[in-house]
Amino acid sequence: MKRKLIVAVSVAGMMAGVAACGGGSGSEGKSGKTEAASKELTVWTMNGSAPKAWIDEVNKEFAAKHPGVTVKVVEQEWTDIQTKITAALSENTPPDVLELGNTQTVGYAVTGGLADLTADKAKLGGDAWSKGMLASGEVDGKLYAAPWYAANRLVIYDKKAYEKAGITPPKTRDEWVANLEKLKTSDPSSQPIYLPGQSWYVLAGLIWDEGGDLAVKDGAKWKGQLSTPQAASAMEFYKKLQSYSTAPKDKDEALPQQSTDVIPKGGVASWIGLGWEAQGALKALKAAGKDTEFGYFPIPGKTADKPGSVFLGGSNLAVAERSKNKELAKEWLALAAGKDQMTKYAVATEGALLPNQASANFAAAPGSFAESMAKAAVSGKITPVTAGWGAVETEPNPIKQFMTKVLKGEDVAKAGADADKEIASRINK
Known part of the structure; x- marks a missing residue:
């Protein structure tokens, strides 16, 4: 998988527009439930991050619970992605769920582009997430993204x-x-x-x-x-x-x-x-x-x-603050970041990436890259x-x-x- 886990553009400078547009709550009513008007959930993933067989499995499980909802997965390229995400988060119809590099997440959170997931942490499976990975999705004690995967050299x-x-x-x-x-x-x-x-x-x-x-x-x-x-x-x-x-x-x-x-x-x-x-x-x-x-x-x-x-490079999954389908987005996120699907994710990536929780780790063969990566990850840090x-x-x-x-x-x-x-x-x- 072709991955390049580096940040290419300044988040803080580009993202003023996100905050300026405000943090609307989309089409959710006071009950917090998504209105039935929108039946399509849009998910942005980066090139090489989500093996097709795995993402199809996540969507199949989601469809079983929400048969009337279509999940549209759009694969993005890392080149100039921050410019594209910044623009998308400032619009009225942003992607509902999106992948963010773990060094990028805080920039989008502080400028109001991401939904606050603090109250949903337990439902998202947050108690099992790696503390080292989780740090990149939190700002001032609040949760803005679920850790997805990480990798080290x-x-x-x-x-x-x-x-x-x-x-x-x-x-x-x-x-x-x-x-x-x-x-x-x-x-x-x-x-x-x-x-x-x-x-x-x-x-x-x-x-x-x-x-x-x-x-x-x-x-x-x-x-x-x-x-x-x-x-x-x-x-x-x-x-x-x-x-x-x-x-x-x-x-x-x-x-x-x-x-x-x-x-x-x-x-x-x-x-x-x-x-x-x-x-x-x-x-x-x-x-x-x-x-x-x-x-x-x-x-x-x-x-x-x-x-x-x-360096423990990787990606997080977040929900756009202006999403029209926040509750559905959180449910999809809970599936994708939960133990069952993360275990399948580790297998699908052949151990090239570390899942967001130890219990989902790939059963690495002796002498494999995955085995040594897990050993090295104990000394992992982020920028x-x-x-x-x-x-x-x-x-x-x-x-x-x-x-x-x-x-x-x-x-x-x-x-x-x-x-x-x-x-x-x-x-x-």
């Missing part, structure tokens, strides 16, 4: 390359670097690791491991944290890892797309990626007539007692939960720029200070 390695070098998956950062050195000696023509200079989600995990963060709240304002000793230490370790790679220092993992444009060409002993990327790479390798077999392990931590921190965060990720992303500057020789403290100024300027708008 792993180190993906060529088993033959590791066997040739006489190494096994590492448990610590030091062991990891030692392995890369052995891979370099074992096959000088191959990259021990493919690591683009701007894989900032990887850097975020390293910063969290150092006890730092990308940004923190200081009074009423937010400030960047890339000029801190913790960020400097994390960036120096990233620089060490990147020294074993010939990947561009000024590009991220999608430019070129590592799973389909780089790995299938060969000459890479390991790389860092998501489940859908591993699946895509294996498919491309098979098509090229190569019999590469992947192994997987969590990004190592500083010590062996727990894996390194990882700062604030409406301004989307603006930070807008290109040119100052975190990416910071990384490239340091990798090209600029002083880490100076590069961090410059990045912090830009982060503060964007996040506090």
Whole structure:
């Protein structure tokens, strides 16, 4: 599944129109029940998020309870999606249920675009949801979205390359670097690791491991944290890892797309990626007539007692504040985010994504991506939960720029200070 869990446009800046249009309650009367006038429920999902067999099963179960209601599922592309969602939420006929990136949700909530689901949390099955995932759907103690799924990155390695070098998956950062050195000696023509200079989600995990963060709240304002000793230490370790790679220092993992444009060409002993990327790479390798077999392990931590921190990217499901069918939308949401359907979802995605509750986890095969992802997820975190965060990720992303500057020789403290100024300027708008 082609997933790219990054924010492309500033939520806060674009969404003023949502608040300006007000938070109407649609066509629901004082009883809170949906009027019978509208018999169509519109659901927006993102490309690659909802396997057809699964979404058909959800709609079949919903139709059994509401035979007169048609569910129209519209698949959207991630490119410029925030502009489209912002416009839709300000209209009188928005989608009733919509998928939102977990770093985007708070921006739509604070500007009035999403329905308050706090009173419906129990009916939606909220008591079983992962607390780590749930955090991205709550603002000031109120619930605005149900967590749907999440995913985190792993180190993906060529088993033959590791066997040739006489190494096994590492448990610590030091062991990891030692392995890369052995891979370099074992096959000088191959990259021990493919690591683009701007894989900032990887850097975020390293910063969290150092006890730092990308940004923190200081009074009423937010400030960047890339000029801190913790960020400097994390960036120096990233620089060490990147020294074993010939990947561009000024590009991220999608430019070129590592799973389909780089790995299938060969000459890479390991790389860092998501489940859908591993699946895509294996498919491309098979098509090229190569019999590469992947192994997987969590990004190592500083010590062996727990894996390194990882960005827990994913999506939430929300109900539009201006929906004409709020109660029906909540019932559909309760099905989609409930244990039964989430268990089927985990199976449908072949364990490439983590469901919103542990009880629905995919029964992963030993040695699979899903097994290692679940192990790594215990150290999962998300970016700062604030409406301004989307603006930070807008290109040119100052975190990416910071990384490239340091990798090209600029002083880490100076590069961090410059990045912090830009982060503060964007996040506090």
